[in-house]
Amino acid sequence: MEGMKQHHAAKWLALLGLVVMACGGLFYAVSIRHGDWGLIGAGAGLAIVLLAALVAHEAVGAFFAKRSARLGLGSGVAILAVLALVMFLGALSARHHVRWDFSQGQMNTLSPQTVKVLKGLKEPVKAYAFFKDDQAGRMQADEELGKYSYVSRLFTYRFVNPDAEPGLAKAMKVRNYGTVVLVGGGREEQVQLPEEQELTNALIRLGKKGKKRIYFLTGHGEPALDGVAKDDFTSLRKALEAANYEVKSLMLVTSDQVPPDAAVVIMASPKMALMSQEIERLSAYWDQGGAIMLLLDPESDGGLKTWLKAKGVVLGDDLVIDQASRLAGLSPLAPLASEYGFHDITKMMSGTFCFFPQARSVTLETNLPKGIKGEELVKTSPASWATDYKGFLAWYQAQLDKMKQSQGQQGAIELKPGKDDRKGPLSLGAALSKQGQTGKDQAARKVTSRLVVFGDADFANNEFLELAGNHDLALNSVSWLAADDNLVAIRAKSRKNQPLLLQPGQERLLFWIPLVVWPLLLALVGVVIIIRRRRTR
Incomplete structure (x- = not known):
């Protein structure tokens, strides 16, 4: 009687062990971050089964003494081996799989910047996508979020129906369908349009503690940061704010120094030169480990030509002309840059183009001052040349006057390099860095000063920022200056609609x-x- 009770208990114990093993294996197959718990569960289930066999060892021994049991055991082991192999391969494929993107321009692949941000995650991030079950755009959001989870196992997501879970939607302050909320590190970021650029920017903001401040110098006729004119820099300001920077204006003439919280100081298209006091304050900021970006058009150097010369930067009093720009439908006065120096700002921009409307040359001395390292960032095509700026304006105006006097006959002004002009490729921008220290004795600390100079400001204004690779070049420059290495990359590609058109037979x-x-x-x-x-x- 006692043996029957033990046999009955062992059966239930074995059944429990099998259930625990199955649950552990299933958890291991579907879990993203805690797969070890699944293995522990499967091991516990196996231990329970072995315990059951030990409790009913007499019944087990008698059973396996039969010839039919031995034959059945062989078949059962083979079946279990096949099932285990199938489960293992299924779990392996779910956890480690490979994607191939055969779309034109790899439009279904995340940009290098996004991959960089995802690889740099230090803690889990979970995305809550608030969509109705039959809502338009849900499938596209699922595909986009799936790309992120594929790159990093620390990124997970789930869809939430706001009508079925209103409490969660209220707690996360979600007011609209289609909102994605990223949660990580005790912080939240909302995205109204679940596309790559917005999701990546939200990830960047989520991982940052506080915002770095970018100051734009004013008081010298610079374009506005909130204007709608094509020469203004509203688009650049918004792009920087989307990357979690705080953008402010700075009138240096009324300040005794550059604010200590300045991550980067930008001077863009000044019409007048800085006063000597302003140059001294800007120079002191740079010597203390500051970061400066100068966008200087041909008509004005902001009074910084001598200051730049002392650092090995030669600012040309010229205008760069490029006939290759005609092939892109632009004026020859907007040189095309397709060659890049090997620098953190441009090393990932191979294969992209940038345009610089009315640019001057910016080159580096062969021998830079001691302690300064530099690299020329962008170069024009071999079809370009640099000519004297003022001389070209006078000649061009004379050509226009001749056309007006030719009884209204229209025609294009033929541009050719003169004998004194410098032929391309020509450098239009440069980046410098200098290692130094501030303070004395025990208070001394090492600092790195950074400087980026472009011979054009128009490439980053409202009209041209989104043209070709201009956006990436401008933001990469600011990110490098601010020492935000995870932001220096190629931004998300714009999605193009390319339907597959088939003939009836196809x-x-x-x-x-x-x-x-x-x-x-x-x-x-x-x-x-x-x-x-x-x-x-």
């Missing part, structure tokens, strides 16, 4: 071959194999 083939012909062919092969096996018995 549509029929696409339907019949995979959906009808192949299944029937496989079924026919199976029937033939079954018939042949029966005949051979």
